[in-house]
Amino acid sequence: MRFGLFGTGPWAHQAHAPALAAHDDVEFVGVWGRNAEKAAELAGEHGAKPYADIDALIADVDAIAVALPPDVQADIALRAARAGKHLLLDKPVAFTAAAAREIVAAATEHEVASVVFFTRRFMPAIQEFVERAEATGGWLEARIDHLGSIFQPGNPFGESAWRKESGGLWDVGPHAVALVLPVLGAVTEVTALAGARDMTHVLLRHAGGAISTLTLSVDAPAKLEREDAVLYGESGVAGVPPVEWLPVEAFGRGVDALIGAANGGPASPLDVRFGAEVVTILAAAAESISTGATVKLG
Known part of the structure; x- marks a missing residue:
C-alpha cells in the first residue's frame, strides 16, 4: 500500500x-x-x-x-x-x-x-486485557488516571501549541475513553471539571449503568505523573497491565x-466511527467544563 x-x-x-x-x-x-x-x-x-x-x-x-x-x-x-x-x-x-x-x-x-x-490499544497486552474485560462483564466502575508533565525541559511535546491550549482532556483523554468504551459501553451522560495545572476530572455514565472516573492532565507536577487504569465489578478488581512503550x-x-x-x-x-464517538464524548466534557452542567448524549 x-x-x-x-x-x-x-x-x-x-x-x-x-x-x-x-x-x-x-x-x-x-x-x-x-x-x-x-x-x-x-x-x-x-x-x-x-x-x-x-x-x-x-x-x-x-x-x-x-x-x-x-x-x-x-x-x-x-x-x-x-x-x-x-x-x-x-x-x-x-x-x-x-x-x-x-x-x-x-x-x-x-x-x-x-x-x-x-x-495503547495497539499494544497486545492491553488489547488482550480489553478483550478479557469485555468477555467478563459485570463491571460497575472504571477509574483512569493519566497524568503527564510534558512541559518539562527536553520534552518535545511541550512545544505543541494545541496541547498547551487544549490540555490533557484532548491529548490523553482519548486514550482513557478508548479504554473504557468497549468494556462499559456507550456513554449517556458527561460531567467534567477542570482545576489548576490542567487537572481535569471527567465522570461518564454508561448505558448499562456503570460510571467511569477519568483524571487527566499534561501539566501535572512531575511527582504526580502516573498512568493507572482499574475496573471494579462483580468479579472483583482488574488493573490494566503495565506495558513497554513501543x-x-x-x-x-x-x-x-x-x-x-x-x-x-x-x-x-478502532475506525473513524469509533474515533468520532470518542470526540463526541470529549466535546461533551469540554461543554460541561464551560457551562457547569451535565451533558446528555444519545
Whole structure:
C-alpha cells in the first residue's frame, strides 16, 4: 500500500515515519508538512519524497497517515476520504463532533478503510486485557488516571501549541475513553471539571449503568505523573497491565489493521466511527467544563 505522511513533528519522527519505512507491505511515498524544510528532512531520512502540495500527495498514494493537530488533521482527512484514500489518523480525529461526523460520512460514502491510532490499544497486552474485560462483564466502575508533565525541559511535546491550549482532556483523554468504551459501553451522560495545572476530572455514565472516573492532565507536577487504569465489578478488581512503550511496533499494527480492512477484511474496531464517538464524548466534557452542567448524549 502506498502511503503519504502528513506531519513532521516529534510524533511523526517517533512513530509514523519509522513504522511506515520499516513495514514490508508499505511503499512510503512522501511527506507533507507545514514547514517545507522539516518535510524535506524527514522524507530524506526515510527515502521518501517531500511534497509542497497536500492534494498532490493525496493523489499519489493509496492511504494517508496523519501526525498533525486535530483541526489540521480533520481537513486533510476529509479531502483524502473524498478522494477515495484510506485513512490512518491520530487521536483525536477532530476537535468537534461535527467535523468528526463529516469524516465518517465521507469515509462511508467513498468506501475507504480507516484506523485511528489510539497507541495503547495497539499494544497486545492491553488489547488482550480489553478483550478479557469485555468477555467478563459485570463491571460497575472504571477509574483512569493519566497524568503527564510534558512541559518539562527536553520534552518535545511541550512545544505543541494545541496541547498547551487544549490540555490533557484532548491529548490523553482519548486514550482513557478508548479504554473504557468497549468494556462499559456507550456513554449517556458527561460531567467534567477542570482545576489548576490542567487537572481535569471527567465522570461518564454508561448505558448499562456503570460510571467511569477519568483524571487527566499534561501539566501535572512531575511527582504526580502516573498512568493507572482499574475496573471494579462483580468479579472483583482488574488493573490494566503495565506495558513497554513501543510506538513504532504499535503503529505497525495499525498499518496491518488498515491494510487488512482495505483488502476486504473486517473493519477495525478502532475506525473513524469509533474515533468520532470518542470526540463526541470529549466535546461533551469540554461543554460541561464551560457551562457547569451535565451533558446528555444519545
